[in-house]
Amino acid sequence: MRRGTAGITDWFGMKLATSGRAAALLFPRIDxxxxxxxxxxxxxxxxxDFMSGATEDRYPDHFGLAHGIDGGGSDPARADVADHLATLPHHQVVLGHDVSANAGFLTKLSDSL
Structure with a gap:
């Protein structure tokens, strides 16, 4: 591995997905x-719920590398995505710190969709 070229594939031995299909929206709360x-x-x-704005709250541009780019797309694009996602089932869930229990619950929930 060359210096500076490490990524998800190198670190975790897994390839990145190039597409996906949403079956439902989950709104988790952790307790x-x-x-x-x-x-x-x-x-x-x-x-x-959308990561948008020149400096998104969850990923602030501490080093000034984004140069004011809104990574969340345009307002019409976000509205279009929201309209499509609104047609999916919505579930609020609470998850704990027991990773195995969370995984079992989420597997069972996804199998029911």
């Missing part, structure tokens, strides 16, 4: 002591 479960209540997409 360290929770048993994984569905939560009652409605939840829809909001503007804050």
């Amino acid at each position: 360290p002591t929770a048993t994984p479960a569905l939560i009652d209540g409605e939840r829809t997409l909001h503007d804050a």
Whole structure:
């Protein structure tokens, strides 16, 4: 491996996906002591669910490399994506810190979609 060229494939021995299909939207909440479960209540997409803006909150441009680029696409593009995602089932879930329990719950949930 050459210096500076390491990536996901090198680090984890897995290839990146080039496409995907969404079957549902999950809105997770983490509670360290929770048993994984569905939560009652409605939840829809909001503007804050999209990573957009010149400096996105979750990935601030500390080094000034983005030069003001909005990585979240245009407003019409985000609206189009939101319209498509709105047609999918929406589930609020709570997950705990037990990785095996979370994986079992999410596998069972995905199998039911």
